[in-house]
Amino acid sequence: MLLIEMRILGFIILVICWALLGLERATSHADQPISRIAIEMVVVALEDSAYVKASPSVLGLNGETTEWVTLEYSFPNPSTDDWIGVFSPANFSASTCLPENPIVAPPLLCTAPIKYQYANYTNPTYKDNGKGLLKLQVINQRSDFSFALFSGGLSNPKLVAISSTIAFANPNAPVYPRLAQGKMWNEMTVTWTSGYGINEAEPFVEWGPQGGEQKRSPAGTLTFDRKSMCGAPARTVGWRDPGFVHTSFLTELWPNSIYTYKLGHRLFNGTYIWSQAYQFRASPYPGQNSIQRVAIFGDLGKDEADGSNEYRNSQRGSLNTTKQLIKDLKNIDIVFHIGDICYAMGYLSQWDQFTAQIEPIASTVPYMIASGNHERDWPGTGSFYGNTDSGGECGVLAETMFYVPAENRAKFWYSTDYGMFRFCIADTEHDWREGTEQYNFIEHCLASTDRKTQPWLIFLAHRVLGYSSASWYAEQGSFAEPMGRESLQKLWQKYKVDIAIYGHVHNYERTCPIYENTCTNKEKHNYKGTLNGTIHIVAGGGGASLAEFTPLQTSWSIVKDYDYGFVKLTAFDHSNLLFQYKKSRDGKVYDSFRISRDYRDILACTVDSCPSMTMAS
Ligand SMILES: [Fe+2]
Numbered sequence: 001m002l003l004i005e006m007r008i009l010g011f012i013i014l015v016i017c018w019a020l021l022g023l024e025r026a027t028s029h030a031d032q033p034i035s036r037i038a039i040e041m042v043v044v045a046l047e048d049s050a051y052v053k054a055s056p057s058v059l060g061l062n063g064e065t066t067e068w069v070t071l072e073y074s075f076p077n078p079s080t081d082d083w084i085g086v087f088s089p090a091n092f093s094a095s096t097c098l099p100e101n102p103i104v105a106p107p108l109l110c111t112a113p114i115k116y117q118y119a120n121y122t123n124p125t126y127k128d129n130g131k132g133l134l135k136l137q138v139i140n141q142r143s144d145f146s147f148a149l150f151s152g153g154l155s156n157p158k159l160v161a162i163s164s165t166i167a168f169a170n171p172n173a174p175v176y177p178r179l180a181q182g183k184m185w186n187e188m189t190v191t192w193t194s195g196y197g198i199n200e201a202e203p204f205v206e207w208g209p210q211g212g213e214q215k216r217s218p219a220g221t222l223t224f225d226r227k228s229m230c231g232a233p234a235r236t237v238g239w240r241d242p243g244f245v246h247t248s249f250l251t252e253l254w255p256n257s258i259y260t261y262k263l264g265h266r267l268f269n270g271t272y273i274w275s276q277a278y279q280f281r282a283s284p285y286p287g288q289n290s291i292q293r294v295a296i297f298g299d300l301g302k303d304e305a306d307g308s309n310e311y312r313n314s315q316r317g318s319l320n321t322t323k324q325l326i327k328d329l330k331n332i333d334i335v336f337h338i339g340d341i342c343y344a345m346g347y348l349s350q351w352d353q354f355t356a357q358i359e360p361i362a363s364t365v366p367y368m369i370a371s372g373n374h375e376r377d378w379p380g381t382g383s384f385y386g387n388t389d390s391g392g393e394c395g396v397l398a399e400t401m402f403y404v405p406a407e408n409r410a411k412f413w414y415s416t417d418y419g420m421f422r423f424c425i426a427d428t429e430h431d432w433r434e435g436t437e438q439y440n441f442i443e444h445c446l447a448s449t450d451r452k453t454q455p456w457l458i459f460l461a462h463r464v465l466g467y468s469s470a471s472w473y474a475e476q477g478s479f480a481e482p483m484g485r486e487s488l489q490k491l492w493q494k495y496k497v498d499i500a501i502y503g504h505v506h507n508y509e510r511t512c513p514i515y516e517n518t519c520t521n522k523e524k525h526n527y528k529g530t531l532n533g534t535i536h537i538v539a540g541g542g543g544a545s546l547a548e549f550t551p552l553q554t555s556w557s558i559v560k561d562y563d564y565g566f567v568k569l570t571a572f573d574h575s576n577l578l579f580q581y582k583k584s585r586d587g588k589v590y591d592s593f594r595i596s597r598d599y600r601d602i603l604a605c606t607v608d609s610c611p612s613m614t615m616a617s
Pocket residue numbers: 339340372373374462503504505
């Protein structure tokens with residue numbers, strides 16, 4: 001009898017374990033790898049015979065902003081869960097802790113490493129002889145570095161050895177420019193990061209037509225302090241001084257012309273600090289008839305080329321997506337990253353690393369972002385969703401690190417024109433329902449588009465407001481964010497939005513042209529004439545770990561792909577648009593369709609799209 005009861009008990013425990021594991025799987029897709037380190041548990045247990053040696057001691061001697069560091073280390077009591085943490089600033093002692101992050105039981109760290117790697121990574125014999133060699137990549141992010149060896153795994157870290165300090169030759173150098181469309185069609189904005197505040201130097205951009213006369217435009221400077229963060233970890237162990245973020249407005253550009261530019265700081269002693277030279281092509285005039293190519297994706301995240309911060313292969317797609325975009329950059333004119341930018345989630349150092357990862361793209365074409373839950377959501381701060389997905393950042397990092405032509409960057413909705421395209425970008429982390437400020441913006445953005453010159457009307461948002469077969473949406477029975485299409489579908493229909501594209505769900509999906517859950521067009525690849533509805537796309541497979549589809553087959557879902565990828569729109573002229581979905585693994589096209597139509601097809605009345613006509617003639 002006792003044996004049977006024990007077996008039943010054992011079975012129950014097994015079921016509970018399975019359930020807990022499943023729960024963790026379901027909720028861990030967005031874990032920040034650094035958050036796994038129990039910073040508050042660290043104890044100092046320095047051992048004389050243990051060491052970490054880092055070389056070279058000076059980085060970036062030729063102006064490089066990314067460098068590889070070689071670590072050599074030894075520990076007499078090695079274990080497979082020993083790890084190396086990279087700290088920047090190099091001094092992470094408890095004496096630098098601020099009251100916000102009290103010392104619980106000294107001695108402690110009060111700041112998280114900017115990255116970490118296991119000591120036995122690429123060193124299979126470490127567990128036997130305690131010796132290892134590791135190559136780690138570091139970027140210039142305004143401070144020096146130290147490398148610390150810990151035993152006890154991530155949950156009970158014991159600090160056993162620290163390297164000497166290494167640093168970039170000029171840690172304050174201007175780095176990682178990101179371009180964005182300005183408020184006017186002929187304006188390009190350049191935003192970058194440096195260690196120079198307004199009391200040390202004047203920031204500016206030196207720019208001009210390629211091979212022509214170069215002039216200087218001043219830049220504004222923003223920064224923020226720990227008190228601007230809404231909670232932990234952004235306000236505690238994840239806090240890192242953001243340095244200074246500068247934005248310059250390059251105006252009166254000639255459409256399609258190539259411009260070169262350099263970031264500069266004039267120190268008050270008269271010396272100049274320069275970045276390397278970059279170039280971009282100015283945007284076309286709204287309505288201009290020329291080939292225009294747009295890349296769109298959500299949820300890119302960041303990944304480390306040296307394999308550090310790895311956690312359940314959580315973001316292996318990110319580097320692939322970045323690589324494919326860089327490879328095809330000559331054929332891309334503008335990029336939209338529609339929310340869930342780098343998943344820093346309160347570990348501020350990750351924003352620098354993200355801007356370094358996308359630098360080849362963002363310094364060459366406008367890199368337009370939308371706000372996602374991992375940038376904005378925090379309880380009690382006015383976000384539409386009251387969860388903790390931003391890790392305490394509550395939108396401050398996204399709003400400061402990237403420029404968008406919004407009236408108020410704290411409300412992240414805006415419109416931007418690119419030749420024959422009009423983009424209306426919503427902010428799903430703020431209320432969009434009828435009667436709200438955002439709803440009025442969306443209606444105005446759609447209604448004010450002159451379709452004669454800008455026939456391609458695109459709606460962008462982070463969360464899926466239209467249609468998605470993600471398992472969690474299907475379980476709710478809504479197949480989208482609740483209150484999304486109920487609120488907005490009459491606007492999409494009335495103003496004949498061609499394509500609506502979302503992130504948030506980490507996969508790819510395409511619907512038929514649709515209105516009120518009903519396909520309005522039977523065609524799947526060659527749309528001719530009027531669409532009668534809007535095609536909804538999920539393009540959330542930028543890089544964060546993939547999301548499952550429901551096994552349910554709906555009538556509106558045409559293509560689904562459980563993989564990393566991004567989409568590309570090509571407007572050939574006012575009558576021809578090509579849509580492509582490319583996988584990040586090889587950059588090849590795995591789904592596509594065309595829209596061919598004339599202006600009269602846009603004007604044509606469909607269900608709920610025209611007011612009734614007068615009988616007078
Ligand atoms: Fe999201």
